[in-house]
Amino acid sequence: MKYAIGIDYGTESGRVILVNIENGDIVATSVTPYPHGVITGHLNNRTLGKETALQVPQDYLEVLINSIPEVMKEINPNDIVGIGLDFTSSTILPVDENLNPLCETKEHENNPHAYVKLWKHHEAEDEAKHLNKIVQQEQWTKRYGGTISSEWMLPKVLEIANDDPPLFNQVHLFLEAGDWVISKLTGNLIRNSCSAGYKGTWHKETGFIDNETLQKISPALNDIYKTKLQGNVQSSGTLAGTLTKEISVKVGLHEGTPVAVGIIDAHAALPGAGVSEPGTLVMVMGTSTCHLLLSDKEVLVPGISGVVEGGILPGYFAYEAGQAAVGDLFAHFLKNYQTNFETLSDEAKILHPGQSGLLALDWHNGCRTPFVDTTLSGVLVGEKLSTTPAEVYRALLEATAFGTKVIIDLFEKHEIPINQVIATGGIPNKNNLLMQIYADILQKEITVVQNDQAPALGAAILGAVAAGAYDSYSRAIRHMASNKTIVYKPNKDNANIYIQLFDMYKQLSTFFTEQSSIMHDLNHLKGEKKYDRKPMEHLQ
Numbered sequence: 001m002k003y004a005i006g007i008d009y010g011t012e013s014g015r016v017i018l019v020n021i022e023n024g025d026i027v028a029t030s031v032t033p034y035p036h037g038v039i040t041g042h043l044n045n046r047t048l049g050k051e052t053a054l055q056v057p058q059d060y061l062e063v064l065i066n067s068i069p070e071v072m073k074e075i076n077p078n079d080i081v082g083i084g085l086d087f088t089s090s091t092i093l094p095v096d097e098n099l100n101p102l103c104e105t106k107e108h109e110n111n112p113h114a115y116v117k118l119w120k121h122h123e124a125e126d127e128a129k130h131l132n133k134i135v136q137q138e139q140w141t142k143r144y145g146g147t148i149s150s151e152w153m154l155p156k157v158l159e160i161a162n163d164d165p166p167l168f169n170q171v172h173l174f175l176e177a178g179d180w181v182i183s184k185l186t187g188n189l190i191r192n193s194c195s196a197g198y199k200g201t202w203h204k205e206t207g208f209i210d211n212e213t214l215q216k217i218s219p220a221l222n223d224i225y226k227t228k229l230q231g232n233v234q235s236s237g238t239l240a241g242t243l244t245k246e247i248s249v250k251v252g253l254h255e256g257t258p259v260a261v262g263i264i265d266a267h268a269a270l271p272g273a274g275v276s277e278p279g280t281l282v283m284v285m286g287t288s289t290c291h292l293l294l295s296d297k298e299v300l301v302p303g304i305s306g307v308v309e310g311g312i313l314p315g316y317f318a319y320e321a322g323q324a325a326v327g328d329l330f331a332h333f334l335k336n337y338q339t340n341f342e343t344l345s346d347e348a349k350i351l352h353p354g355q356s357g358l359l360a361l362d363w364h365n366g367c368r369t370p371f372v373d374t375t376l377s378g379v380l381v382g383e384k385l386s387t388t389p390a391e392v393y394r395a396l397l398e399a400t401a402f403g404t405k406v407i408i409d410l411f412e413k414h415e416i417p418i419n420q421v422i423a424t425g426g427i428p429n430k431n432n433l434l435m436q437i438y439a440d441i442l443q444k445e446i447t448v449v450q451n452d453q454a455p456a457l458g459a460a461i462l463g464a465v466a467a468g469a470y471d472s473y474s475r476a477i478r479h480m481a482s483n484k485t486i487v488y489k490p491n492k493d494n495a496n497i498y499i500q501l502f503d504m505y506k507q508l509s510t511f512f513t514e515q516s517s518i519m520h521d522l523n524h525l526k527g528e529k530k531y532d533r534k535p536m537e538h539l540q
């Protein structure tokens, strides 16, 4: 029996799976929660900005050192054909000449800018707005729905250049954390095409932003792609190199084991969920939800995260859209009410659509698609003295489904066909109420992959292909991807009520984005900088 290892670096933990490459059976799984988790509020004794979300790079190595031996307990290292890895993105860190993280030095241990900035670190909004003003007329921005997000590489780099020039000057390279882990595994520095394409504005023919534009954005960015952002971009899933002696000893594998170039976590879930052709929307539902879709054609859809040729699988344009808080939003609510999913779901299940009189906007971590604005915030309308926690919980579940309907409608309006919707990630198998609500609101069947590890499985598939165990992604996907599913069908009566509620959801979102500046004014009163209103005409 031969196996591939898939490693999935999510927001809270890293998961390692061992996969039989002939039939895709996951024979062992190990989860390592990041010892330092997501750092918010304080770093050592220093108070952090409210939107700061940091991580500790050593935690990623802990995942390798703990979880690889754990899945290898019964297995001979000779039987491992290859390793694939996916990572949240854009999650970046500054390193020195030896690729060592700057936060590991005494000098910078209390400096937040020296740490990993997680994808959901939202402090670079000013930088993103500034950058967007300069590049918004350029044709290439349309591939990114018209807006560069503050979650991405350049705004985060610019945040450091603006806030801490001495540290910025000391940085040798800024790396995606996934590329940093690959460098630790193989000794090779490679920038993966998936992160570079979706989060780094790289295009396989035209490359990165030209230097003239970079200088207009900020003198600090002069020649940045030849200096702090240098490095070859290589296609995700091709061979990055082989395990070094140093790391192979630590994880109990053979030196020389092939390792694939990394990919973004959500994007890995598409092959992991068994998709190798256009027309199937894959919703990767976890801390956030990412929506991935293959197509034969490139359509410039406003408000999406991006469309990248070959972004996931060679030969297809791959679209990404997203919602920045889904599981995170539910967790936030549970924490505030000191309750749990089971209790709330039991109570929320017996409510009828519309019964509570509540309606929510799911923007508690900003809105990714279609408004690309991390400064937007959540809303709940209709609350009364008689409102129960289960009613609010159900309204939040519904709000995330309405957010997904906005995304599906956007794709369909731009004539990108969606014939099937697949749900995967950590949530769908844990919450059947949520999945039924999605079927009712989207008025589509939802196929749930009976495996929570689609990103890790997708990474293992890339590892097997990079190692030469399969000669094509489609063959590897056919053999290795999940094929056990359950299907949620829409309930007509519920769907009819949700049509009316969805109309109100859209009115509410139009109000808070176009007709009223209340949300942004609230930020202003809190002492945050006032951001320019974004023209919304492009979304009409």
Ligand SMILES: Nc1ncnc2c1ncn2[C@@H]1O[C@H](COP(=O)(O)OP(=O)(O)O)[C@@H](O)[C@H]1O
Residues within 6 Å of the ligand: 009, 010, 011, 012, 013, 285, 286, 287, 288, 326, 327, 328, 329, 330, 331, 341, 425, 426, 427, 430, 431, 434
């Ligand atoms: N029963 C549940 N219903 C809805 N969300 C859940 C449930 N259990 C856990 N979650 C959410 O799932 C998210 C974690 O998703 P997961 O896919 O495992 O991790 P990651 O997003 O880090 O890849 C958390 O935000 C958590 O609140």
Ligand SMILES: O=C(CO)[C@H](O)[C@H](O)COP(=O)(O)O
Residues within 6 Å of the ligand: 010, 011, 012, 087, 088, 089, 090, 119, 264, 265, 266, 267, 285, 286, 287, 288, 289, 290, 320, 322
């Ligand atoms: O932007 C992303 C993908 O493009 C992030 O990686 C993603 O939103 C975080 O993933 P998760 O919710 O699974 O932790």
